[in-house]
Amino acid sequence: MRQLNAIAVVGASLAGLRAVQALRREGFDGTITLIGAERHLPYNRPPLSKSMLKGDDEVTLPGAEELGDQWLKGRHAIRLNASERRLTLDDGSEVHYDGLVIATGASPRRLPEHPEGVHTLRTVEDSRALRAELAAGPSSVVVIGGGFIGGEVASTARSLGLPVILVDASPYPMKNVLGTEAARWLARHHEDNGVELVSETRVTGFEGTGRVTGVRLSNGRTLPADLVIAGMGVVPNTEWLEGSGLMVSDGVVCDNRLFAMGTADVVAAGDVARWPHSLYGGALIRVEHWSNANDQGGIAALNLLAGPENAKPFADLPSFATHVHGARIQTAGLPHLADTSRVVAGSPEEDRFAVAFAKDGVLVGAVAVNAPKELIRVKRAIVAGDRLDALA
Known part of the structure; x- marks a missing residue:
């Protein structure tokens, strides 16, 4: 020291x-x-x-x-x-x-306009303010962004019995993070749990004087909204x-x-x-x-x-987990770097599966839905530098 x-x-x-x-x-x-x-x-x-x-x-x-x-x-x-x-x-x-x-x-990223009724979520105060609005029973909840925060808030709002519209710029929520297979499953999972998905469009602004009454989209549509949660990263x-x-x-x-x-x-x-x-x-x-x-x-x-001479490199494998409508979604590594992927356990139709991701044949990431043991198996293979074709 x-x-x-x-x-x-x-x-x-x-x-x-x-x-x-x-x-x-x-x-x-x-x-x-x-x-x-x-x-x-x-x-x-x-x-x-x-x-x-x-x-x-x-x-x-x-x-x-x-x-x-x-x-x-x-x-x-x-x-x-x-x-x-x-x-x-x-x-x-x-x-x-x-x-x-x-x-x-x-x-949190914020849109230029931010009228009353539009929330971001990063602090305890943010969460308490949003909780009070959810408890008031809004008739139209719009969530902007289908990432971690957006997906979790949509899930929580639905569990409270509230109507939710989820707006996302991608074809499927979290496509860049989860890959096409798991993101397609997630879209279906949201819809099966009562979330209305509005995909491949962006929010351009809000309607309402003082308090938000609507959300304007780049496709020309305006969604009615008396509560908006912006989860845009x-x-x-x-x-x-x-x-x-x-x-x-x-x-x-x-x-x-x-x-x-x-x-x-x-x-x-x-x-x-x-x-x-x-x-x-x-x-x-x-x-x-x-x-x-x-x-x-x-x-x-x-x-x-x-000190720099005696310090150790930090090379932990990135990982995260989230729960959406009761399903556990986990990732490891950096799936977005991949040029190929394969379901290596279960199937999306069963709501339990794991996907392995590789670049030039070498494993770079994994995604698991309700399959934590399979994620551990693929994580070990990523750290070992194994190839995708070596996975059983």
């Missing part, structure tokens, strides 16, 4: 919490300053689109109570001077550091790093040990980090899922303590 006296962690969500825990667990006895934009204890975000919308407010992350006094709640880092190792906060105060962990996460929170000297391009660009490029005292973790993955020929990737933030926060912090 190299000698560091003061470490700043910017971002008090999952990756930031794991970084602080790892530092203390490793025996770091210097000053840790945790800077968090929210005033809550660090909490789990996946329940925000599921159980919390039904009234379950227990989302605090285990271990959050361990945070010490050097936690600056409700504070934003607005500027970084990497050469002087100095952070400027939104109240004008400054924090000096020997080592820095950037874990500022991401924010996220963008990494890097605007505060402008002029910092760090390389920023769709996230903080890091080396394979999670050090910000060209630095020995700054690491990044979670949704904001973009790094070269050894399983994919060093391709730069950025992963927005819980498991990545959970694992990466601790590894980044330990690498910061070790």
Whole structure:
């Protein structure tokens, strides 16, 4: 462990919490300053689109109570001077550091118009506000985007007995993530559970003065809506790093040990980090899922303590899981890189199957629906560098 006296962690969500825990667990006895934009204890975000919308407010992350006094709640880092190792906060105060962990996460994409009744979902406050609107029994709920958030919110709204229209630009929801076979199954699954799909069109604006009354589409149609949830993905929170000297391009660009490029005292973790993955020929990737933030926060912090010469590459296989209308959908690796795929277990007609994805014959990803054991089998094959034709 190299000698560091003061470490700043910017971002008090999952990756930031794991970084602080790892530092203390490793025996770091210097000053840790945790800077968090929210005033809550660090909490789990996946329940925000599921159980919390039904009234379950227990989302605090285990271990959050361990945070010490050097936690600056409700504070934003607005500027970084990497050469002087100095952070400027939104109240004008400054924090000096020997080592820095950037874990500022991401924010939802928003349309230019955002009238009352149009919601994004990223924070506890967002979830509570949406919950109140769902409880009021809206007569027309429109979900924009069929990705993770959109699919989960549509599923939750249907479980509450509400009518849902899901608008997605792709032929099938999550096609770029799940591949054609699983995405086609997901479209049918949504429809079987009462969701009306409006595919291959985009939202261009909203109707209504003050409160939303409709959603305008690029195909010329207008959907009636008195509640809209915009689940159009996220963008990494890097605007505060402008002029910092760090390389920023769709996230903080890091080396394979999670050090910000060209630095020995700054690491990044979670949704904001973009790094070269050894399983994919060093391709730069950025992963927005819980498991990545959970694992990466601790590894980044330990690498910061070790220093670049003794740090370990981060090569965990990306993975995520979601539940939609009672079905468990899991992915591993990067299926979107594939040039071929094959169902290797079960079948979509049975609502239980696994798909393996390969590029140039080598496995790069997997998707499983209600088939967790099959996903584990294919994950092991991906990590081993196996070929698709070697799978039974």
